[in-house]
Amino acid sequence: MASEYRWGGRLCLSRNNVQVIGELEPGLFSACCQNGLGTAKGTLAGGLAADLALGRSSPALSRALSADAPKRLPPEPISRLGANLYLRWQEGRASGEL
Numbered sequence: 001m002a003s004e005y006r007w008g009g010r011l012c013l014s015r016n017n018v019q020v021i022g023e024l025e026p027g028l029f030s031a032c033c034q035n036g037l038g039t040a041k042g043t044l045a046g047g048l049a050a051d052l053a054l055g056r057s058s059p060a061l062s063r064a065l066s067a068d069a070p071k072r073l074p075p076e077p078i079s080r081l082g083a084n085l086y087l088r089w090q091e092g093r094a095s096g097e098l
Contacts, residue, residue, distance in 0.1 A: 011036060013083050014070030021048050021064045029053045033070050036087045 012033040019033045019041060029052055031045035048061045073079035 011083075013073060013079075013086075015073055016068060016071045018067050018070045019045050019064070020070060021045050021052065021061075023052065036083075036090060 013035050014033050017035050019031070019035065021031050022029070024030050029049045031042065031049040034041040034045065044060075045064070048058075048064050051058060051061050052065075073083065
């Protein structure tokens, strides 16, 4: 059976593990750079971006908006190797939560 709905996107990573939540231009809001953990972090970030769009405030939104900017990864092939090692390490840590 084929999926009726699906989503996809790029795997966005930053060196300092920071995500981005903000208004890119008037009326256009973003929640991105989940560092390979988009299911949990993306859900929270999307909710915070919705709060921002609706003009709601919260301590979590304040922390997200005051976070450091994401730092760029080093050039290829270092970034690819480092990203793969980091994601495997994060997956290993997350497996203990199940």
